[in-house]
Amino acid sequence: MMQNKVLIANRGEIAVRIIRACKEMGIATVAVYSQADKDSLHVKLADEAVCIGPTSSKDSYLNIKSILSAAISTGSTLIHPGYGFLSENSKFSQMVKECKIKFIGPNHKVIDMMGNKTRARDIAKQADIPVVPGSEGVIETPEEGLKVASKIGYPVLIKASSGGGGRGMRVVNEEKEFKKAFETASLEAENCFGDKTVYVEKLIENPRHIEIQIIADQHGNVVHLGERDCSIQRRKQKVIEEAPSPFIDEELRKKIGDAAVKISKHVKYENAGTVEFITDKEGNFYFIEMNTRLQVEHPVTELVTGVDLVKEQIRVANGKKLSFKQKDIKIEGHAIECRINAEDPEQNFMPSPGKINGLLLPGGLGVRIDTFIYNDYSVVPYYDSMIGKLIVHAKTRKEAIRRMRRSLEEFIIDGIKTNIEFQYVIMHDPEYVRGNYDTGFVENFLKKANG
Incomplete structure (x- = not known):
């Protein structure tokens, strides 16, 4: 396979996800970690691991010089930024290029254009795409x-x-x-x-949050892989995502997909990206932003399309053409993702770090878990509280909901508080089951639950 070495400039489940894709492609991997993450799973799975600083993000995962030093010293040929941290930092992208290393993502000029929401709005207007x-x-x-x-x-x-x-x-x-x-x-x-x-x-009140996954190569080809409905949010943070959206019909799906491709081509986008829209109850849609990176919720798209986005990202970064065309993308079945957080819903979702004393992961047909935790692992309090993602796939949305319920029942984490039970209750909510929800769903759900 490709004679490459990928440094993953991230931590947690996304670092593990990238390492797994690289292993299947025969590509060597380098993990970077803060002192607090020395026992994290990505450190154990990578071929090499380099400590890049103390606990604080600014001294480690946001420390560009330390990350580039690790890449150079290990002979890494590519850097995958994952999501969060430096993934949408144009300066980082530019410095990676100046170090003669390939950045698995768009170039710094495009990140500047689309990673900055105000500029992205202006570009959307230029491309004749509706904005709020x-x-x-x-x-x-x-x-x-x-x-x-x-x-x-x-x-x-x-x-x-x-x-x-x-x-x-x-x-x-x-x-x-x-x-x-x-x-x-x-x-x-x-x-x-x-x-x-x-x-x-x-503020468009109680809209649907719909996003389109795109991927583009260095040869001008752009393909979208359908939509994800990310409307189940708490304090603007996504909680549950699914694909396809129960709200979108074929006509609206084509309009939004075409708009995402249009704006991506307009800026000569390369690699994976997500174009985000909101839709009102009448089906009008508005561009809100573009995330110039891989998304947390990318697995639901992978499960309904069969496309491994991380592998495709690496191929594109190496100058390869996309391995598929738009006509090849078929949405099959339904996928749902629940974000599993170390937090206590009964204490206003307060973070709940600590040692995991017992762990049982669900399994079976159509069940995927992306996580970095293991038995006896201690969840540290210094970073995002998400410790994993539970994703299911089935032929229909109804079957996917039932599969998610069963999987959440099997998912046991002892020693810390999690939102597993909270997710389980949502999976039984009549409005969610009917697909009648918007970005105000969780707020209303909590009001009902609290009487």
Whole structure:
């Protein structure tokens, strides 16, 4: 196979996921880790492992010099950034290239264009793709933002220009809330992404969050792999994802898919990316952002299309043409993913790090688990609380829900609190089962549960 060595500039389940794909391709792997992650599974599975710093993310997983030093010293030929951390950092992408190493993702210029939400909105307008009404570019001051909010009408959403995952985002329902929300969003954006700029857009209340997975090669070919419905969210963080969406019909699916391909071609995109939209109850759709990286929820797309996205990413980074065309992509069956977090739903989802004293993972036909935990592993408190993903695939949505219920029943983690039971209850909620949900589902679900 390819004579390559891939350094994974990440941790946790995504690092394990990438290592597994590389092993199947006959490619050597290098794990990097912080001192807190010395016992993590990705460190044990990789061919080589390099400690890149102390516990803090800024001193380890966000430390560009340490990561590049590890890549050079191990003779790595490619770097996969995973998601989060430096995955959408254009400076990192550029420095990787300057070190004569291939970055498994788009080039730094495209990351700058599409990773920055305000620029991406402008590009979507240029490509004649509908966007949510909002500010023209970034908002420098609360006073400037107030003028925009007054013009488009409340409620509005203040959003970080860089990054994602619900961070640097605040809902403002009335004028008196704006200044504090602006300052909080800016501070959070700077702390999370190193970029404090924000913009303002109209809040489309209770929409569906629909995203399209695309992948593009260096030869101008762009293919979309259908949609994922990511509307089940808590505090802007996705909880459950599924593909295909129970809300989308064939006509809307084609329109949104074509729009995702169009904007990707417009910027000459390369590698995997996700174009995110919201849709209202009437089926109108609006571009909101593009994530210039692999998504947490990519497994549901892999299960309904049969495409290994990580392997395809590596091939594309090596200059290969896509191994399929749009006509080859067929959506088969239904897939659902539940994010498994070390948190206590009964204590307002407070993180629950600690030692795992007992672990039973579900299995059987159509069940996939992406995780980095194992028995006697200690979940550290320093990073995101997600410790794994449970993904199921079946012929129909009804069968997939039943399979997920059964799998959640089998999933036992002793020693720490998790959201497994919370996910299990959602799988029995009548509105979820009917597919009647939007981004306000979890909030309403919790209100009902709490009486």
